[in-house]
Amino acid sequence: MQLLLALTSIWTLLSSAGALQCLMCTDAADPTCASTASVPCDSSQCLTATVPGPLVYKACGQPVLCPSAGNQTFSLSSTALNISFNSQCCNTDNCNGATLSLPTFQSVNSLQCYSCDNYNRNCSIRIQCKGGEDRCFKTNVTNGGITLPFLGCASSNLLQIAASNLGSIVPFPGLSTFSYCQGSLCNSAPAAATTAHLLLVLLLFSLYH
Ligand SMILES: *[C@@H]1O[C@H](CO)[C@@H](O)[C@H](O)[C@H]1NC(C)=O
Ligand SMILES: *[C@@H]1O[C@H](CO)[C@@H](O)[C@H](O)[C@H]1NC(C)=O
Ligand SMILES: *[C@@H]1O[C@H](CO)[C@@H](O)[C@H](O)[C@H]1NC(C)=O
Numbered sequence: 001m002q003l004l005l006a007l008t009s010i011w012t013l014l015s016s017a018g019a020l021q022c023l024m025c026t027d028a029a030d031p032t033c034a035s036t037a038s039v040p041c042d043s044s045q046c047l048t049a050t051v052p053g054p055l056v057y058k059a060c061g062q063p064v065l066c067p068s069a070g071n072q073t074f075s076l077s078s079t080a081l082n083i084s085f086n087s088q089c090c091n092t093d094n095c096n097g098a099t100l101s102l103p104t105f106q107s108v109n110s111l112q113c114y115s116c117d118n119y120n121r122n123c124s125i126r127i128q129c130k131g132g133e134d135r136c137f138k139t140n141v142t143n144g145g146i147t148l149p150f151l152g153c154a155s156s157n158l159l160q161i162a163a164s165n166l167g168s169i170v171p172f173p174g175l176s177t178f179s180y181c182q183g184s185l186c187n188s189a190p191a192a193a194t195t196a197h198l199l200l201v202l203l204l205f206s207l208y209h
């Protein structure tokens with residue numbers, strides 16, 4: 001019996017050795033993530049992020065969300081909607097306890113992209129991109145059977161998440177495959193560059209409802 005116990009604890013030690021522990025929200029219905037539990041992760045990073053809502057997210061940091069340790073800001077601008085949020089990735093046990101705030105102000109940068117007017121008829125409205133937004137994007141949003149174009153500026157880290165298979169985790173029926181490109185006003189002509197599924201943006205979803 002003692003041997004069995006000893007073997008069991010050695011096994012437990014061995015199998016969890018090397019596994020990073022991260023805090024994870026235990027109540028998916030609680031947007032503040034007030035209660036967390038420490039869980040073993042197969043990723044090398046832990047993640048904490050606060051997205052518009054606000055909604056606090058703490059979990060294992062998949063590589064696409066956490067390519068390396070550090071802070072990131074994700075951002076999207078359009079005539080209809082401006083969103084930005086922060087994330088922090090770290091690589092020591094339970095290091096993702098911080099609750100981040102939403103970015104307050106982002107200054108405009110030199111990139112310009114096309115966006116649509118309030119009636120979604122004219123998509124030749126030029127907007128100035130902000131902060132780390134370094135791409136122009138173009139997609140369609142379907143809501144209540146109506147499909148409307150959706151154009152604007154976005155940061156490439158946001159687009160990378162959208163392009164990853166993380167996209168399938170958050171099913172978002174309203175956003176079609178979208179395209180993005182680099183360079184001012186490059187998002188006028190239909191789909192040239194890379195395509196991806198915009199997912200992440202349950203925030204978009206909430207804002208369009
Ligand atoms: C990352 O963000 C946190 C919370 O906003 C801040 O305390 C920390 O200093 C930042 N770290 C770096 C390396 O910028
Ligand atoms: C979003 O920001 C752009 C400038 O980057 C601005 O032209 C637009 O009016 C803003 N939209 C909203 C809904 O605040
Ligand atoms: C669309 O908006 C742009 C910028 O405001 C304007 O120059 C253009 O004339 C508009 N096009 C139409 C068809 O209304």
Ligand SMILES: *[C@@H]1O[C@H](CO)[C@@H](O)[C@H](O)[C@H]1NC(C)=O
Nearest residue numbers: 138139140176177178179190
């Ligand atoms: C958006 O819808 C229009 C009209 O149905 C289509 O021509 C266009 O290719 C679509 N664009 C994207 C990026 O899916």
